[in-house]
Amino acid sequence: MLFLLALLPLLGALAPALAIRFGRDACALAAGAVTLTALGALATLAPEVMAGRTVTASVPWIPALGLNASLFLDPLGLMFAGMILGIGLLIIVYARFYLSAADPMGRFFTYLLLFQGAMLGIVLSDNVLLLLIFWELTSLSSFLLIGFWRHSPEARQGARMALAVTGGGGLALIGGLLILGNIAGSYDLTVILQQREAIQASPLYLPALLLILLGCFTKSAQFPFHFWLPHAMAAPTPVSAYLHSATMVKAGVFMLARLWPVLAGTEAWFLIVATTGLVTMVFAACVALFKDDLKGLLAYSTISHLGFLTMLFGIGTPMAALVGVFHILNHATFKAALFLNAGIVDHEAGTRDLKRLGGLFGLMPIAGTLALIAGLSMAGIPPLNGFISKEMMLYEAADTVWLNQPWVFPVLATLGATLSVAYSLRYILHVYFGPRRDDYPKPPHDPGVGLWGPPAVLVALVVAIGLAPALVAGPLVNAVAGAVTNGAAEPVHLALWHGVTPALFMSLTAIGLGVALLMNHRRLDRLWHGAGLPDAKRLFDRAVATAEPASRRLIDGIQNGSLQRAMVALIGTAVAVGFAGFLSVAHTPGDRAGIPASPAAVVAWIALVTATAMVVLTHRARYLSLIYIGIVGLIISMAFVHLSAPDLALTQISVEVVTILLMLLALNLLPKDTPRESRPWRRFRDGAVAVAAGVGVGGAAWAVMTRPLDSISDYFWENAYSGGGGTNVVNVILVDFRGFDTFGEIIVLGVAALGIFALLETVGTGASGRRLAAWTPDTVRSPEHHPMMLVVATRLVLPLAVMVALYIFLRGHNQPGGGFIAGLVVAVAILMQFMASGFTFADQRLRADHHSLIGSGVLIAALTGLGALVFGAPFLTSAFDYFSLPLIGEFELATAMLFDIGVALTVIGAVMLALAQLSQVAERAEKETPPETETAMDIDPGRPEPATAPTEAGR
């Protein structure tokens, strides 16, 4: 039942949105039905609660976190749930008639029910984490409600401000409640509420308290976090009535009440909570007096009354808490009624501006009467409910000593009451009484019962509680107070007349002074507006207005789009962190004996360093640096040869040349030199980072090479031949022991080629297409495209190279070589044809689909690996055997070779795809078409007619 109650509004929230298809009545009916059902459910539970039993329901949700979907209904929850649903129902009725046809009603009621559900969740939660969820949900749903009239800038801003303040407070509350839960050892409220001593003794009590109070104060609009509330008045009036009388802002007060047993009673609690409440009460009441907007006045009065309540809970005595509970109820009734009344005035007279209103009583007698009663209750005039709780409050205040000053509370409380009288009367008098005006924006008249009915119900309660408090509210208030104070509050007999007490004199003083203030209102008003008091809203606006550009400056400052900055950060961090880590623990230099360097090695080293230095020094001359870098690759391959790594040497050599060809192809269309851009300090910085990185990596290499190694490699030596069927251990590792690496590696290569294809396939479109079309060569070009000697020589080289490739491929498993190198050799040989005979000639004759080569290469490798599964062995398990054929002799067949074919095909496909694409880009840029001949040579002496060389346009 309890779950049903809590979930009904949330689940039913969709109902209005769906029902709107059947009209506005259906829509409101759906929302009302949901609320009414929930109210009914609550009613069935109420007797049990009033009988002193707490209704609980719990299902585990996230046990690991201690977040359980635990609900409980105690008197406090009952009272709040009743207000939420009861007033909610009235609001729904009212809103049905209040909203105009243009307003999307379905959405409105959906938001409203969401909000209602969230509020219910707060008051029913028996788990603080669950409560937090609902808490934040109220912030979110109220954001939607306040911003409902999205076309209005005030509504948008008000919604955001409310969300910022209450949402932010909610985050603080999260912190506070988590601490509380951790002190208590559980996030279940019922457990926490039993841990008063532990909590108050904990060193974390104060931080928890501060965080929780931040949450409560923001939600309850306590000074100085109050400023969002008046701006939330941009919401439709039913929303304001709902949020600011009984629900949203009361959530903060609810929290104070809920946690009262464990948090209250300390010096810190009293000083913070009671003082904040008192200040808020007086300050907001003062502001309210000078608000000309009806809703503004009510908003500040709400803040003031919230201060009132906060102060009562802050005083920390059970009796004060009881008064607080009572006033929660009273305030909800008269304030909701007044908001709805303000809505009626706005609706009927077309304005909420007090300066433009007056004398409406005769035109709208029903509304006027309701306003009169509710307003007098707010003013604390007997025999209405507002009077009783105000009296009791003054009574409590009179006994409260603040920092050894007994006068502070009574005086300020009386002042608050005075101001309350003044603004309440102002509402009544300046709207309904005084001279009737003839310049109302709309001709005012009493609304239909749909609009005055709901406030009338509330006003009836105002009167009923006022006249028979013990009967109407007594049992509930006592029960709730008992729940709030953990039974510390003695039940009291609520009565209208308490006898002649100091509070009565304070009350009388308040009424007298209040009337006096109102009589001098015009003068005071001028003074007030002349004072130019700081407006919290403007401060907030300014903060937001500075925050945005400031954050932009920060982010733009960090994120300036420079690759080099990112790179310095990366490399610098790696170097710094790596060194720091190295130095933070022990290190012993190794003692492995080195290999004496031969003079040839020293010469090679000199060549390497020279070439490297030349690249760095002349890197701005791009072509030149490509010549120098060739030497670096050459020396490294030579080092691999010298250091027993023939496979590496072969691979490095062939990769090197393809890379250089690629770069040359790209350089054709790129600028030929790099401008000098970086300033000396920047070059110095980069140099320093570079040297540090070099020292780091080189030093690490040195440190490792000079210590002995105990590696898993022995296993490879022992098993390469017997288990892998090859004598070239490196190749066996590649295609067998670590075939999965190779599998990934060829995919990288293939995908790189695909990426290149995708990049260049569209080069003819858009900006790059226009650039290519406008491209002119930036070097002087010789007229000859395909020199004869070169063409002839490469034709002989091609078959030779293919033979070499076949050889390298076939021997790879046992000797240096393998599919990758073989593939590259073939690719280089074909490339030679491209260079010598030209793209068109060679491409026509190649007739290969590079994509399919890549695809089938990967597929062959994968299928070879999968083949093992057929035989029940793991993926990539190899097999090999030796066969013997007459004449041919013994030979070996290994699945690894099949895998290697896949590698070779992928390599050829990838390299050819990349180079073919790159060549085509240059084709696009080319304006002259090279002569197309059968033999591809520009000058072919074999042709009958002497060839006339093409003329060079560039000369």
Next chain:
Amino acid sequence: MNPAISFLVVAALIMPAVLGALGLLALRHRLAVSRMVSIAACAALVAIAAALTLHASGGTTESYALGNWRAPFGIVLVLDRLSAMMLLLTAVLALAVMIYAVVTGIDRKGWHFHPLFQFQLLGLNGAFLTGDLFNLFVFFEVLLIASYGLLLHGQGPARLKAGVQYVVINLVGSTLFLVGVGLLYGVTGTLNMADLAVKVAAAPPGDQGLIAAAALVLTVVFALKAALVPLHFWLPGAYAATTAAVAALFAIMTKVGAYSLIRTGTLIFGEDAGPLAFLTGPWMLPAALITTVIGFVGLFAARRLREMAAWSVVGSMGVLLSAVSVFRVEAMGPALYYVLHSTLAGAALFLVVDLIAKRRGEQGDALEAGPRFCQSELLSGLFFLAAIGIVGLPPLSGFIGKLLILDGVRAAPEAGWIWGTILITTLIGVLAFARAGSRIFWKSAAIEGEAPVRALRGRTGGVVVAGGLLAALAALAALGGPVTAYTDAAAAQLFDPQQYVDAVLGENGGGRR
């Protein structure tokens, strides 16, 4: 390993590879077939990953010796709770993204979307499954090269410029990866992660300096993928510039970095590593906190919705890594939960932003009001939910995730910093999204005019996918109990590296032969 499970483990890798290759061979010019195959493959991957996760939830760590060469000599695939979870997350995300790409026609904007996508999945799955550090490098490269292709899919100047940054910085990152792997091999003589754990724990004191340097260099590499400040520079531009589907898929890419940090941090440099135990945590934590701040401030500073989405990824990585870097079992479970959440939430936001931008015509995703656009009501709802998810407000999983993290780190000495950072940045996020939503939806509602874009491909399909991802966030929250039970168990498994070592190397841990 049970044959069915081993078959599924292999299938998770080979299916994308074979389909990628087939896509090149046979389906290059057949879009319709490619699409069907891709979606079916993603769905199959979800099923496979789900089965593996179910199996892993039992708590055994499974090891699969590729090529029948036992660890540490051959390469092994290892399935434990964490890797299974990452597979499932990847598969679910991939399915959503693929459907989105198909219904909105993103896959037609450039070449080879489908093969690249499959290869991307191969790389991701490989990275999550491998038990070998160098093989992890290889699969990093596979997923990176595929991501380069996908990132640049469709091209255009902004994408190309961002692509250059992304590619180059990751190439340098790969170089650093090799420095780290190489150094570890040079000192310990092994590459298998379980064996590394054994060797590092048994390393003589004199070797520790080099191992520490290697560990931190690797951390920098993984932190680069995870976009930890100051290594985040590449992310905002790249993610904001690429197509929505790709950006959504990339929500998992940063998690690969996080995964690697978690895996190496708990296994190789875990409790048993003596003075090297958890040595990366103190370096990561401040960076993670700053990342959180920068990410959320970036959210606030953004000028476009896509930038917001990109920064939100940075911010969420900060939150996630804050929890990771305390290296406590009670914080790791929450961190893993947050991995699930932040991946799906980030993806959802990218898709929602794309839906909005497509309907706003010229205005696109600029954070300024424009004329009303079609489906703006619906999209405002989706945006609201996505924002809630990203920022971490209830009722979606982001809130649960943050609660879990706050609760999980409480025993750490640095808890105050983490709490303060997470809570304050959440507020910044709230403000940023409130402002954005208000401008895009509410302010625009005041501007009359014809909807800039009327007819649209995949009008409902795209919305359904984005909604589905958001529903997944809700489900993640609603099923918080079982999910956290799983993530907590995964965390417990991570903090019991001996079990991993035993599973990979046999009971006598690390003995040869």
Next chain:
Amino acid sequence: MSGSILPWALGFALACVSLAILLSLFRLVRGPTSGDRILAVDTLTINVIALIVVFGVAEATATYFEAALLLAMVAFVATVAYCKFLLRGDIVE
């Protein structure tokens, strides 16, 4: 006498080739034209081929000859490409 000539000859040959590499390096750095540098790279590569061959003899292993063979092929391709770039800008057209 047998057994002492060969090491001496190998040492001499190594010294000559090393010196040759240094001389080529000088031309590479000195230039002055691109053609000089291409020629220097070409010569250097051939010197390295010689070095590999001599090393092969010195270490009595034939394993490295493929490297020399490949180097010869690749040096040719590279030289052609460098020259074609100077001549035409586009090396494949």
Next chain:
Amino acid sequence: MTRRLLPHPALSVLLVAVWMLLVNELTFGALFLALAFGVLVPLVTSRFWPDRPRIRFGPDAAAYVAIVLFDIIVANFQIAWIILTRRNRDLRSHWLVIPTELRSAEAITVLAGTISLTPGTVSSDISSDGRALLVHALDVADPVAEVARIKQRYETRLLKVFR
């Protein structure tokens, strides 16, 4: 048929030899592969070599090869001598123009290659009508005599080989 199967028979022979040199073993298996590749590779690559030069592999060709090999060795000593002894300013460098009657690209290439490999000369360019070679000579006393020597020693022999 033969032409189809063996587009460049001489090439096939060369490739068989190359394969045998590569695998470095004289077995039937190796020979089988060599023959297979010797046929297959030219088949695959012949597309890039559309025309086929007519070469007479006879005593003329053999003599030519022998002469060239001999000249290469002699040339090297000469060049070495010049490099080591001649001062730069005493070098008598010349450009030579060598008109040729050879009419096939392959033949001219062989001639140019020979010139480059032999004493003090480098083939630098061909005329745009393909009828003359531009040759740089490092150190010649009499350019006209040098041209005549080249024509007589190499070109006349090549004319017999290439027809």
Next chain:
Amino acid sequence: MSLFAEILIAGLLVMGGLFILVGSWGLARLPSLMTRLHGPTKATTLGVGGCLIASMIYFPASGQPWSAHELLITIFLLLTAPISANMIAKAHLHRQGHRIDPNPADDIVGGLPHPPGGGDWATYQGAAKDPAPTPEQVPPLRRLD
């Protein structure tokens, strides 16, 4: 190994080394690119050939299997060296003809003969006939080094 073989191998090695050195010495000291081309293309090739033949003899002589790869390398070098030289010469003629990086030692502009029959060299058509471009005409044509 027989003394004869050893002496033969040693001699070949010494000769090869010397030629390589002389070739590179020529590269370093000769005055212009066209003259420098002679050294490496001839001497170096022969030098490498010497070493290769030494190696070819060495392996069977020392009882190891005979290896013929060296022969292949030699053939390959003989095949490609003239082409490389030709390409370098062409590039040089082209660049000198356009005075892109003029080297006074190679006075090609004034000194290049013309082919018979009125045509021009394939690479270098008519450059000698053109007046030398003024520096202002050069900038759009880029130097590459």
Next chain:
Amino acid sequence: MTMELLVASAIAVLTAAGVYLVLRGRTFPVVLGLAFLSYAINLFLFAMGRLVIDRPPIYDKAAEAYTDPLPQALVLTAIVIAFGMTAFVVVLALRTFLETGTDQVDGREDGETQP
């Protein structure tokens, strides 16, 4: 003077050159720098197996000492991957230059030309 020292210092020089070049503001030097880093890392990885002369990784029952073949296999994989990546980045640099009219990557807005 040992080979180890030569190799370690060569690695240092190559790394430093690579880092300096990748910190330049244009794509071309950056690509050159990446090539240098790739050289450096290949040598580095290779050196992790320690230096051995004249012990090629060819299985031979008679041989007693071996080179470590594993780093060689790793380097081979690394070379191939780096090759693919370099090719890709070269083309990307070209494509970006053609699209934007500048090869500048240092975050400056200037230097772009309209097509």
